[in-house]
Amino acid sequence: MTDQPKTDHPEGLSGRERMLRAARRQPVDGPPVWIMRQAGRYLPEYHEIRQLGSFMETCRHAERAAEITCQPIRRFGMDAAVIFSDILVPAEAMGMDVSFEEGKGPRVQPALRSRADVDRLHAFDPEEDTGFLADAIRRVRKEVGAEQAIIGFCGAPFTTASYMIEGQSSRNFENTKAMLHGDPETFRELLDKIVDALIPYLGMQVDAGADVLQIFDSWGGALSAATYRESLFPPMERLVCATKALGCPVILYVNGDSHLLELLADLGPDVIGIDWRVDPTDARARIGDRTALQGNLDPSALFAPAETVVRMTEETLDRFGDAPGHIFNLGSGVLPKTPVECVQAVIETVQRRRNP
Ligand code: CP3
Numbered sequence: 001m002t003d004q005p006k007t008d009h010p011e012g013l014s015g016r017e018r019m020l021r022a023a024r025r026q027p028v029d030g031p032p033v034w035i036m037r038q039a040g041r042y043l044p045e046y047h048e049i050r051q052l053g054s055f056m057e058t059c060r061h062a063e064r065a066a067e068i069t070c071q072p073i074r075r076f077g078m079d080a081a082v083i084f085s086d087i088l089v090p091a092e093a094m095g096m097d098v099s100f101e102e103g104k105g106p107r108v109q110p111a112l113r114s115r116a117d118v119d120r121l122h123a124f125d126p127e128e129d130t131g132f133l134a135d136a137i138r139r140v141r142k143e144v145g146a147e148q149a150i151i152g153f154c155g156a157p158f159t160t161a162s163y164m165i166e167g168q169s170s171r172n173f174e175n176t177k178a179m180l181h182g183d184p185e186t187f188r189e190l191l192d193k194i195v196d197a198l199i200p201y202l203g204m205q206v207d208a209g210a211d212v213l214q215i216f217d218s219w220g221g222a223l224s225a226a227t228y229r230e231s232l233f234p235p236m237e238r239l240v241c242a243t244k245a246l247g248c249p250v251i252l253y254v255n256g257d258s259h260l261l262e263l264l265a266d267l268g269p270d271v272i273g274i275d276w277r278v279d280p281t282d283a284r285a286r287i288g289d290r291t292a293l294q295g296n297l298d299p300s301a302l303f304a305p306a307e308t309v310v311r312m313t314e315e316t317l318d319r320f321g322d323a324p325g326h327i328f329n330l331g332s333g334v335l336p337k338t339p340v341e342c343v344q345a346v347i348e349t350v351q352r353r354r355n356p
Contacts, residue, residue, distance in 0.1 A: 015079030025325035030354030037333030066139035087155030110168030152210030156217030221256025276331035292325035
């Protein structure tokens, strides 16, 4: 008998510890790694499960959602498992009809265009209406134990609102910007309603076992810094503050955020995601020590031969350097047709860099 506590990792950190420490800018043995959209379409085992039902049915099926979440972990041993779900789950719970047509992306109906439309959205009870997500998180925890961090998430108010207003994916966000600039009161009311719904929804994910939360503002980069600051900052700040109060690190990801970095840091998240167009040295110079960084290999680079992917992963690691506070990821979600061996090359290259 010894007094030493027993640990599964006498040799070092678990993936969960590595992820949580890096998010808080504490020293680690090397950057943790996970990949946005890692639970998804590039994996043949995902396609097998998807045969069993529609995308939204799969999200609502806790056992399938947990299985899909764990598939990439079993193959590659990432440090974090992002829960399989979608940013549009709360939109459905607020009363909208959400569906996905093959090849066409999301449809969110009926699209919101007026104050009366916005008034029809309703609050929801996270456990009652989206309890399948909590159930999925608890199932994932049973499988990964303390080895992996579990990442819960939501869409940011602007990104969520853009789907509600456009009714589908959009390139230019004409209707969204028409409301934002033309009827700012209604737009603000919509964002506030979304934030009110998201706070307890994220709380449920933490109660179920999520260790880290990511806010996806996938389309926030379509706005100028001035518009983002004026129209999105107050609801975003409320969301980030309330999320941090849940006690776990918050990652804020905005695709196309090179013009927004200082503003995003002002929102006070623990981690800012940067896409591949941002130079990590430049991001550090602009943000300083205020947040950790996540990113930023170009997802399209994974279509190059595996040796090239290894080299580009190493170059990305070098650009971030050894300073604490880097979570390795792609600069946006992994693309559907990505070769599995190139995902493997990324993960293994990051794992090889760890100090013994
Ligand atoms: O990261 C993960 O692996 C966790 C699961 C996850 C999904 N969507 C699964 C999914 C996460 C975190 C998301 C977030 C999400 N959903 C975002 C933000 C992420 C980003 O890349 O910026 C957005 C914009 C959405 C909305 C959405 N859902 C879109 C645009 C699509 C693609 C539509 C299409 O068919 O091309 C989805 C569907 C979706 N979400 C799939 C998956 C695995 C594919 C559905 C399928 O099986 O066909």
